[in-house]
Amino acid sequence: MSDETVDARGLSCPEPVLLSKAAIERIGRGTVDVLVDTVTSRENVARMARTLSCMVEEKEADDGSYVLSITKE
């Protein structure tokens, strides 16, 4: 169960990264689920999360979009 969900599907670079980063900083500690629909967004969000020392779990949803579960301890 995530503490916050960010729906970044359909948004232009760099909005998925900015929204995800803001959510991670907002919750301080916990899990943020980020929804994106391009591989580029998935890579960019994951890279940003890892630079913030977060754990990232990537899953593909049924509709072809991606869910990144980002956990900050």
Added chain:
Amino acid sequence: MRLTRFLASRQGMIVAGGAIGAMAAALQLCGNPPNMGLCMVCFPRDIAGAIGLHRAPVVQYLRPEIMAVVFGSLIAAVAAREFRPRAGSAPIVRFLLGVFAVIGALVFLGCPWRALLRLAGGDWNSLVGIGGLVVGVGLGCVFLKRGYSLGRNHPMPWIAGCLFPAVMALFLGLLLLKTSFKEGQAIFFSQQGPGAMHASVWISLGLGLLIGMLAQRTRFCTMGALRDVLLIRDFHLLSGVVALVIAVAVVNVLAVVLSHLTSETPLTIKIGWQAMPISHANHVWNFLGMVLAGLCFALAGGCPGRQFFLTGEGDGDAAVFCCGMFVGAGITHNWFLAAAPDKMVDGVLQLGGPGGYGRIAVAVGIVFCIILGLTARPRKTA
């Protein structure tokens, strides 16, 4: 899979950036204009001239590099299952951003790609342009941090994603057939000037395809390189850009050295500020032109190269931006907005730069972008 992982890594980005730079420099050595092996604004401008959107006779040629990078990106995207047709995010805004981006870039006489090639070719005026680009992208970052957004795109039918590549295929066909719809009319081919300087079609196509493939796989973006450093201190894209500049410089120097060893008419590199090839030393307008261009690219989500690569992924919003670039190039030359390069007349420098209309257009563009940046926010739903 292994190649995908490598190209997504820092090392992969550096290798790809270096390869792209080397190929861009090679295109110049094969006949493209000086310090213009590849330009993602000048080349669409040449295409606009070829199809008759403007009648500046020295810049009319259906540059196959542009078609090729779109095809290369399409091939790479399809192979990696990343071809996802999508569109619908504020098309008229993106179209106008494309128009103004070209206006700004043609006041500087190049896009960010050409700025890097000029830098690696010893044209120090590019530093002023790159300074303007940083300011423009930085201003875009301020708007992004304040919540600027053009809204979401939506999945589209596959045919919608194929249309821009299809138009590029049409242009390529017109080039290969050397089409003339009527004597003295389109398709125009410059007989002199930069439009008459080009590598062979097959070299341009081959290298363009490779550049498109590499750029799509690595998400290469000259504007994004600056934006990511300014916004989130991420140097991933910048590492590729730096590698590109170094590779271009190395190829340029190697070419000069080899030509001195093997040719009676060796190549030279001109280094400096004044009367540089297809360049001007009007620093105020080099700076402001690229402020406008950088701001437009930041607000549109990618540099002009990235916009063309995205069309290969089926991105209809990028296609609209690219259409804006073609139309903007037509307007720029028909309305005398573009800068003139420096000229040496009887040993005296005639400083180039934009005329009055070009200066007004840059000012209008910057104001447009600022209003857009301040007011474009996602709608709040109840």
